[in-house]
Amino acid sequence: MTEKVVSWGLIGASTIAREWMVGSIRKHPLGRVKAIVSSDLSRAQAFSDQMGIPDAYDSLVPMLSDREIDAVYISTKNDQHLSQALAAIEAGKHVLCEKPLALEPKEAQSIVEAAKRKGVVLATNHHLRNMESHLAIKRLLREGAIGKVNSIRIFHAGSLPQSLKTWRLFEKSAGAGVIYDITVHNGDLLRFYLETNPTRITALATASGEGANGIEDSVMSVWEFPGDILVQCHDSFVVGYGPRGVEIHGSAGSILGIDVMSQAPGGSVVLRTSDGERDIPLELRVTYDRGVSDFIAAVQGKGSPSSTGEDGVWSVKLAKAVAQSAATGQTVLIEQV
Template identity: 45%
Template sequence: MIGTSTIAGQYMTDAIRAQAGAEVTWALSTSASRAQSFADAQGIARSSDNLAEVLADPKVDAVYISSINDRHYAQAMAAIAAGKHVLCEKPLATDIDQAIDMVRAADQAGVTFATNHHMRCAGSHRAIRDVIQSGQIGRVLSLRLFHAVELPAHLRGWRLDNPAAGGGVIADLTVHNADTARFLLGEDPHSIVAQSCESGFGQGVEDSAMSIWSMHSGAMVFSHESFTHPYAGAGIEVHGSKGSLFAKGVFAQDPGGSITLNTAEGEEEISFDHHSLYGEVIRDFTACVATGNAPSATGWDGVKSMIIADTVKKAAQTGTVQSPDFRGAP
């Protein structure tokens, strides 16, 4: 565990231990005392503030990186150089070129590199994609992603005041919406317009953003994310030529929410699997390490979500239409 984050403690340690034959062997932080406290709380045998010490342990097959965003690059590159498989939190880095370097280095080293875009592993998101692909709503005309929430008090640190560390709602939540749109529609945007603002929490970084994306298929995507909306509710709407999907409460760390399909035949509730999102991420990741198959969210998926989010930021800052430069990413 590289980084002693809230998500690492609340979700990922148990998710790893739920896999047959898997164990968490180290907790690493830049603070030795924090690493020790995390290890004690999670029942992890060893802790350190020395990454080289952790990576030198032959028992370590893979690392999960959930440190502050600006530390991901150096930590991932060191792990890859040591021959370790990598599951990295989004965004992969604070610089797109660094994220691309990470993914290419993993490819060259022959190790699995995955992005923790956990929403792809939600039963709700998979059910929405299945309905779209089945043709029940016809041709997709528009997708609405509303991910405006109130940032919990214990997370109101660097996300609200440190752009160099990857602060701001675009780096934190727009990447989620970008990956969700790509996962559901199977395509990338070709142009984006946006606006952003500081609406109460941000101190030198945006805490709310809205953007509209034009897709190559002709579909339009509306993306709304915020740190300042306590009662907005988060969800997804997909509107097609033959029907519409309304998904509520499906942008979450825990499984839940509901999905309703409206067509000429009336209203229908869509059932879906309520499995653990992070448990599914780790199950998928460990299977890919064993088989060499591509994970559910690859490093390139992480790169593309970063590029889309960066394009949203540029569109908001300039007030102009911006086109993502995917830089040859597959």
């Protein structure tokens, strides 16, 4: 039986769609990009012309009315994800949405519930868990390569590219700031590694760079996980020359992921134990290829997305806890439901 081609509509003429997602969809033998929608028609048409996409719109309505479109990819401003995802689900489309799914956990949960009612696939585009480096790290953890994990350090601090210094730095109502852009990824990655949820989070944030007053561009947070595991996260838009990676320390060794917190393939993973230091071989692939492949398989009824809607709810919940702790100076306890 021939498998059906999955025809996609893009919601948002974004940098990530242009640089990564269109290519990853087209690499898949069942992937086709049919339409692009942007609030600015000229932007949509320019994107369409550049990327060779047949249809361009400045409204969701005609695109969601197109019966040929099976799935949508959403990469607009953070505050628009909720309404756009709900509209796409109501139209019977499968949804792959950028993080965060919404700005509030209850809103994100409403998207999950809508997808279940409609019987469509919902996924969150948390790309790090699909990178070969992080998959290798998780394999080492499952194998017990470093014994009992006791601490983790994530350094996800870089410099925001000039092209992205727009709403992320100036529109608080749109979900601006480093927490909903970067820290949200840490929450998903930690849950991927440890297969559990943190119990409490404490954070401090500052606005030290080019953004509007009160919009954080740097945050440091401490997370406690079951089993007395402590995690330290440093996330920033204003660190231009530092490495971005992860360290995981255990009773029998350490795992170092160096330059692995990015969109592009690359970086390295090193295992250090009493036997010495060993480089872990990596087959570097575009992380979004795996995410698209898992999503299309789920649409075909053959598995689930690599990062589900429920995973997206949890990453919103944890990002909000970091923001709440930074705003109040109090430790936030994480409800486990």
